[in-house]
Amino acid sequence: MKILKKIVIVLLLIVAVLLITALFLKKDYAVKREITINKPKQEVFDYxxxxxxxxxxxxxxxxxxxxxxxxQGTDGTVGFISAWDSKADSVEKGSRKLLKSKKAKELILKFDLLNHLNPKIRRT
Structure with a gap:
């Protein structure tokens, strides 16, 4: 009985440490990918x-x-919104909005994904 009590206490401590650690983790993240394309930078950006x-x-x-x-809006300009919806479980409903565009330098998009299985779960 004492061993079972110790095991339960250790498991509760582990769960408590994980929950406390989760409070301090960043809630936002960024994804950056790079690929080399044999085309002029401006041509790739314009596409x-x-x-x-x-x-x-x-x-x-x-x-x-x-x-x-x-x-919604004019494609390729700041404020343009592209949205999608799918009946497939593997594809979420969502949208992306063009927030910033620097000529041949960077595009900043905001993704808003809505989980089909649980519509209350929203990722931005």
Whole structure:
């Protein structure tokens, strides 16, 4: 009985340490990927700044080619929104918004994903 009590106390301590550690972890994260393309920088930037073009190499668009896509604004300009919805469980409903565009330097997008299985879970 004493051993069982010690095991329960140790497990509770481990769970408590994990929960306390989780309070101090960052809640936001950034994803950065790099690839070398044998084209002029401006030509590549002029292609990817249009969010509609990103469907040509999007993992999610390839997983469900029948997904519903909607657009708001002028593609390639700040404020443009590209949204999608899918009946496939592997593809989430969501949108992306072009927040910043520096000529041939960077694109900053905001992704907003809504989990189909639990609509209360929202990731931005």
């Amino acid at each position: 990817i700044k249009y969010l509609r073009n990103q469907n040509n190499f999007s993992k999610w668009a390839m997983m469900d080619p029948l997904m519903t896509k909607t657009y």
